[in-house]
Amino acid sequence: MGPLPGPMDVRLLLGRKISHVSLRVSISISRVGRARSAANDILSFLAVARERSFTKAAAKLGVSQSALSHTIRGLEKRLGIRLLARTTRRVARGMGGAIASFSPVPIGLLTPLVLKLAARNLLYDKLRFAATVIGIVFSIVLVTVQLGLFVSFERMVTVMIDHAPADLWIVPLGTKCFEDPSLLDEANRYRALSIEGVSQVDPILISFAQWRMPDGGTSPVLVIGSDLRAGGLLPWNLVEGSLDALLVPESVAVDRTYLNRLGVKGLGDAAEMRDRRAEIRAVTKGIRSFTTMPYVFTPLERARAYTGTPGTKVTYLLVHLKPHADVERVRSQLQPVLTKAEVLTAAEFSSRSRSFWLFGTGAGAALFAGALLAMVVGSVVVAQTLYASTKEHLYEFATLRAIGSSGTYLHTVIVAQALLSAVAGFAIAFLIGLFVVRVTSDSALPVLMTPALTIILFLLTIVMCVISALSSILKVTRMDPAMVFSR
Amino acid sequence: MEARGVVKFLGQGAGKVQALRGVDLTLHNGELALLMGPSGSGKTTLLSVLGCILSPSEGVVRVCGNPTTNLGPEQLAKLRREHIGFVFQSFHLFPTLIALDNVRLALDVRGEHSSKAVKRSKDALARVGLAHKINSYPRELSGGEQQRVAIARALVGDAAAILADEPTAALDSENGSSIMAMLSEVAKDPAHGVLVVTHDPRILPFASRIIRIEDGNIVGEEAGIGAARTSVAKARSVAKT
Numbered sequence: 120m121g122p123l124p125g126p127m128d129v130r131l132l133l134g135r136k137i138s139h140v141s142l143r144v145s146i147s148i149s150r151v152g153r154a155r156s157a158a159n160d161i162l163s164f165l166a167v168a169r170e171r172s173f174t175k176a177a178a179k180l181g182v183s184q185s186a187l188s189h190t191i192r193g194l195e196k197r198l199g200i201r202l203l204a205r206t207t208r209r210v211a212r213g214m215g216g217a218i219a220s221f222s223p224v225p226i227g228l229l230t231p232l233v234l235k236l237a238a239r240n241l242l243y244d245k246l247r248f249a250a251t252v253i254g255i256v257f258s259i260v261l262v263t264v265q266l267g268l269f270v271s272f273e274r275m276v277t278v279m280i281d282h283a284p285a286d287l288w289i290v291p292l293g294t295k296c297f298e299d300p301s302l303l304d305e306a307n308r309y310r311a312l313s314i315e316g317v318s319q320v321d322p323i324l325i326s327f328a329q330w331r332m333p334d335g336g337t338s339p340v341l342v343i344g345s346d347l348r349a350g351g352l353l354p355w356n357l358v359e360g361s362l363d364a365l366l367v368p369e370s371v372a373v374d375r376t377y378l379n380r381l382g383v384k385g386l387g388d389a390a391e392m393r394d395r396r397a398e399i400r401a402v403t404k405g406i407r408s409f410t411t412m413p414y415v416f417t418p419l420e421r422a423r424a425y426t427g428t429p430g431t432k433v434t435y436l437l438v439h440l441k442p443h444a445d446v447e448r449v450r451s452q453l454q455p456v457l458t459k460a461e462v463l464t465a466a467e468f469s470s471r472s473r474s475f476w477l478f479g480t481g482a483g484a485a486l487f488a489g490a491l492l493a494m495v496v497g498s499v500v501v502a503q504t505l506y507a508s509t510k511e512h513l514y515e516f517a518t519l520r521a522i523g524s525s526g527t528y529l530h531t532v533i534v535a536q537a538l539l540s541a542v543a544g545f546a547i548a549f550l551i552g553l554f555v556v557r558v559t560s561d562s563a564l565p566v567l568m569t570p571a572l573t574i575i576l577f578l579l580t581i582v583m584c585v586i587s588a589l590s591s592i593l594k595v596t597r598m599d600p601a602m603v604f605s606r
Numbered sequence: 607m608e609a610r611g612v613v614k615f616l617g618q619g620a621g622k623v624q625a626l627r628g629v630d631l632t633l634h635n636g637e638l639a640l641l642m643g644p645s646g647s648g649k650t651t652l653l654s655v656l657g658c659i660l661s662p663s664e665g666v667v668r669v670c671g672n673p674t675t676n677l678g679p680e681q682l683a684k685l686r687r688e689h690i691g692f693v694f695q696s697f698h699l700f701p702t703l704i705a706l707d708n709v710r711l712a713l714d715v716r717g718e719h720s721s722k723a724v725k726r727s728k729d730a731l732a733r734v735g736l737a738h739k740i741n742s743y744p745r746e747l748s749g750g751e752q753q754r755v756a757i758a759r760a761l762v763g764d765a766a767a768i769l770a771d772e773p774t775a776a777l778d779s780e781n782g783s784s785i786m787a788m789l790s791e792v793a794k795d796p797a798h799g800v801l802v803v804t805h806d807p808r809i810l811p812f813a814s815r816i817i818r819i820e821d822g823n824i825v826g827e828e829a830g831i832g833a834a835r836t837s838v839a840k841a842r843s844v845a846k847t
Contacts, residue, residue, distance in 0.1 A: 230719045239702030518698040523687020524715035601659050604650045
């Protein structure tokens, strides 16, 4: 395959407007070779996935088996994900195979010349190619943000449950999520302790309170009280102060993110809740709430005072089991001795919280709907530009047909155009996505990017572009090759 | 390649016309046949039918013994890529590809994309005298050179039949006659037959046979003088007079 003449002129368009984003973009995109090698890697992967054999795929691609294997390993390493489950002989289908079997054209037809022709067709009108790529970039960045928020939201929803060391949770009957502060009788704690296999039961209290700032303003907060000596839900990621400092009367821990919201500057500042002093003696990092309320950590008894909770009530009981105790057995023995309570594993409580916040409230649906809409808009933009390009090159497609190319070969050229656009668009969108991740990392709701999400985004880009190619494919399928004689 | 009793209707409904009214024609290897007729005579339609781009409405077309009757578009495409090379009036090269890649495409569509295909493409370009221009884009080539690239593309797959549609119409007389000289060279190879559709009388001297078509019927056939002419220089001087 010959050299692709600098396809990423998009950065010229982006350059002036979003200078520091495009600077990062141009650094890694300007090396056309890299984009091309990424495209080659992906094609190699698809070939292996489709053939389910390195030997066969290597033969089809015209490379040595060891070179192919090396390529795939490199790709897997960069993505941090195992793409192909392989034994010495066979390649299991898995995700890769599923993708390849959905591929609309035989991978073997993506010859270097087809890729070259596709690339040249795209670059023939650079402005239009820029429009295509920008369409993909906008759409994929939007999808990235929506899905990144979803992932981040999903994690935040269960962050408290994930950080509480408990084998089983005793929660008030009908609890929908972690932030649903109904109360349990603490008597349940002693009943639980009487069950064989239970080693420890830590009470924690979750409740709303009104935080009165030093300047007199107020803000609602979620107070989390636990027994600091015994354990429970203790603040983590401390950046200032210490857990021991919380043992001093009237001490609380808050997160750095919320200092402004709480009208305090840091350690030593004090506010009030229910007319009781609350001095900040520890500051955490990254313990954020997706609700509007900051978390305030404090010892159990102080929490009762701050929230006006009777001394016999708690919100949750964290059950620790003795080593080798059977979770299910303990659970079935626990349930009958409790009143107005149910026993959940951490996983069950997490999934209950998740489904409440993400789907019970419609927040998750809104994020998905946004992502879907972005995909539709992106597909339309890409379909438009691809179709315009196909129409412009129609005589060339007719010539190909006249000199005997199969319909599939024509489709492959168009799909290759779509794939190349997808790779270019995704590369830029990914970099912008990383930038968004960075600038939002300290915000109340950061956008998260995981390797799995990256792969999903890449596949979505491919799917979007291939779907966009359909109208063009239809156009060349209906074309009459005899038109080559009319001009 | 032969056509027997070929009838072709074009269009539908009220616009339906009978472009070919029972044509018999055989293209032999080693000959350069000219198909001449005024515009609207059906010569391009006949070329399309012989070239397996269109199927005949009635009658039979055989390409290397294969009848094209009732073949679908994919099977027709297969016949085209295996047996037929095309040369067009306006060249139809790919402007974004160099000469070598333009020629390679004809092999790529046949599934040949090894280094051997590159070599064959280079050989084909050398055969049309463009060994030194394999890396040129069409826009960097003269019209005559572009048409020679197109001939190389038609030749590279060893097609039995080369079908040319007004190959000189977009060229000046000098380039036109050198293209015709080249096609008559090709026709001397007993492995190929060349059929040229034209209404350009300047290329009559190159033909070994002249077929005249009017209103969808073959109205006459005569032996040409091209069979006797071998020298390109001589051909050029004839074209200039």
